[in-house]
Amino acid sequence: MSTLNNSTNIFWQECPVGKVERQKLLNQKGCVVWITGLSGSGKSTLACSLSRELHSKGKLSYILDGDNLRHGLNKDLGFKAEDRAENIRRVGEVAKLFSDAGLICIASLISPYRKDRDACRAMLSDASFIEARLVFMNMPLELCESRDAKGLYKLARAGKIKGFTGIDDPYERPLNCEIEIEQKDGVCPKPAALAGQVVSYLEEKGFLQVE
Numbered sequence: 001m002s003t004l005n006n007s008t009n010i011f012w013q014e015c016p017v018g019k020v021e022r023q024k025l026l027n028q029k030g031c032v033v034w035i036t037g038l039s040g041s042g043k044s045t046l047a048c049s050l051s052r053e054l055h056s057k058g059k060l061s062y063i064l065d066g067d068n069l070r071h072g073l074n075k076d077l078g079f080k081a082e083d084r085a086e087n088i089r090r091v092g093e094v095a096k097l098f099s100d101a102g103l104i105c106i107a108s109l110i111s112p113y114r115k116d117r118d119a120c121r122a123m124l125s126d127a128s129f130i131e132a133r134l135v136f137m138n139m140p141l142e143l144c145e146s147r148d149a150k151g152l153y154k155l156a157r158a159g160k161i162k163g164f165t166g167i168d169d170p171y172e173r174p175l176n177c178e179i180e181i182e183q184k185d186g187v188c189p190k191p192a193a194l195a196g197q198v199v200s201y202l203e204e205k206g207f208l209q210v211e
């Protein structure tokens with residue numbers, strides 16, 4: 001998919017109500033919490049739990065879930081490396097808009113390739129000074145496969161889905177995540193506890209209020 005700019009003679013339109021005003025209105029800082037990990041690692045569960053926890057604190061968030069976006073915005077994309085790259089790029093651009101609107105945008109995608117995640121992070125911070133935080137659901141493949149909530153691992157093992165992440169397609173672990181979620185003593189912490197961990201991080205970094 002081309003990322004070339006094919007539009008010419010276009011101008012940036014400024015509006016007097018900007019990000020700063022919107023953030024003051026919401027008393028929070030727009031940012032992106034990007035959750036990456038294998039299918040079944042608990043990305044969507046954490047995203048929902050986090051959104052619920054933020055809501056209960058009066059903070060506005062919005063979830064961009066890879067699975068959901070593939071029903072609409074990204075319905076033309078498959079799972080080849082270049083399609084996944086375009087998927088991450090588009091969701092990054094949408095996350096940029098939500099974050100600029102002042103929301104805490106929670107993106108939940110496998111996003112398996114380091115180069116795509118890095119490009120997305122660079123795009124967010126370079127182009128618009130949007131702060132992105134990467135959360136890595138570091139759950140073992142065996143656990144994700146044993147959960148198999150959608151039966152996709154079974155199909156992948158049977159060769160009925162080709163190029164399934166973790167089976168016959170790579171997942172490149174992040175080298176630079178801000179939060180890494182792991183099992184403790186062989187047990188995955190409860191979603192509410194994980195959400196609390198991310199909320200504490202956001203509080204500590206000053207995202208949940210405007211000075």
Ligand SMILES: Nc1ncnc2c1ncn2[C@@H]1O[C@H](COP(=O)(O)OS(=O)(=O)O)[C@@H](OP(=O)(O)O)[C@H]1O
Pocket residue numbers: 038039040043044065066067070079083084085087088108109110111112150152161162163164165169
């Ligand atoms: N080949 C293959 N590999 C991985 N995942 C697959 C595949 N085919 C379908 N699915 C389903 O698509 C969901 C992942 O979509 P994403 O947009 O997050 O993927 S990616 O970031 O572009 O890699 C993923 O959802 P989650 O289980 O929530 O991760 C799967 O349900």
Ligand SMILES: Nc1ncnc2c1ncn2[C@@H]1O[C@H](COP(=O)(O)OP(=O)(O)O)[C@@H](O)[C@H]1O
Pocket residue numbers: 037038039040041042043044045046147149188189190191194
């Ligand atoms: N922290 C957790 N503890 C126990 N089970 C979990 C946890 N997070 C998710 N699960 C379960 O694992 C399965 C996959 O979770 P899901 O959030 O759909 O993963 P993903 O979005 O990464 O594919 C679901 O059945 C869900 O209930």
